[in-house]
Amino acid sequence: DTEVTQTPKHLVMGMTNKKSLKCEQHMGHRAMYWYKQKAKKPPELMFVYSYEKLSINESVPSRFSPECPNSSLLNLHLHALQPEDSALYLCASSHSGGPSTDTQYFGPGTRLTVL
Amino acid sequence: QQQVKQSPQSLIVQKGGISIINCAYENTAFDYFPWYQQFPGKGPALLIAIRPDVSEKKEGRFTISFNKSAKQFSLHIMDSQPGDSATYFCAAQTGANNLFFGTGTRLTVIP
Numbered sequence: 001d002t003e004v005t006q007t008p009k010h011l012v013m014g015m016t017n018k019k020s021l022k023c024e025q026h027m028g029h030r031a032m033y034w035y036k037q038k039a040k041k042p043p044e045l046m047f048v049y050s051y052e053k054l055s056i057n058e059s060v061p062s063r064f065s066p067e068c069p070n071s072s073l074l075n076l077h078l079h080a081l082q083p084e085d086s087a088l089y090l091c092a093s094s095h096s097g098g099p100s101t102d103t104q105y106f107g108p109g110t111r112l113t114v115l
Numbered sequence: 116q117q118q119v120k121q122s123p124q125s126l127i128v129q130k131g132g133i134s135i136i137n138c139a140y141e142n143t144a145f146d147y148f149p150w151y152q153q154f155p156g157k158g159p160a161l162l163i164a165i166r167p168d169v170s171e172k173k174e175g176r177f178t179i180s181f182n183k184s185a186k187q188f189s190l191h192i193m194d195s196q197p198g199d200s201a202t203y204f205c206a207a208q209t210g211a212n213n214l215f216f217g218t219g220t221r222l223t224v225i226p
Contacts, residue, residue, distance in 0.1 A: 004158075031212070042204055042216035043159065056212055090158050103149060104214055106158035 003027075004107035006091050012113045015081060021110045023074040023091030032074040033104065034066060035090040043090055049074060081114045088112070118142060119207050121217030128224050134192040136220045138205035141186060145207035145215075150179065150190050153202045162203070163190070195224045
């Protein structure tokens with residue numbers, strides 16, 4: 001089973017709201033990722049957690065705050081977003097975040113709209 | 116700077132035809148090359164992947180051809196079907212955290 005689940009599927013929020021995106025995997029993977037994907041563009045890496053520790057933060061604005069409560073869960077907390085943050089937010093996981101053949105498996109994404 | 120260049124941007128193929136998508140890279144540190152298929156509103160799904168010590172890999176109707184000296188690789192979809200209509204991303208990886216995507220190819224297979 002190579003399933004990564006994400007909730008909610010769709011989210012509409014105002015610029016003053018606080019919301020969270022959730023991601024879960026039960027494959028025993030120890031690396032988890034957040035990506036942002038705009039229409040007709042490839043995914044852009046935002047954050048990487050390796051063994052529950054933040055290892056990469058790709059200069060993402062502080063209005064995005066990741067959290068990894070345990071090895072199976074990954075959250076992305078959203079606050080004071082801008083309309084240009086509207087996008088598909090993808091979660092991915094991989095076995096260990098080590099070897100280069102460590103395939104990343106993606107979830108279905110959360111479609112975020114900021115009004 | 117685009118680490119992986121992909122072409123064409125869009126591709127229209129008749130049902131039963133061959134779809135070919137090409138990618139090129141410069142960084143010789145890349146040592147794993149996955150292809151992802153993405154349907155509208157869904158996340159990318161791993162389709163097929165290859166390591167540079169192999170020149171070709173085939174899985175069903177999907178084949179990756181890899182030319183290490185030219186730093187190029189391509190995806191061939193044989194007997195293309197309307198259900199193959201999706202966006203395809205080639206990618207290159209050096210270390211699992213460093214996954215670089217191509218710009219994507221929107222494939223349309225017409226009946």
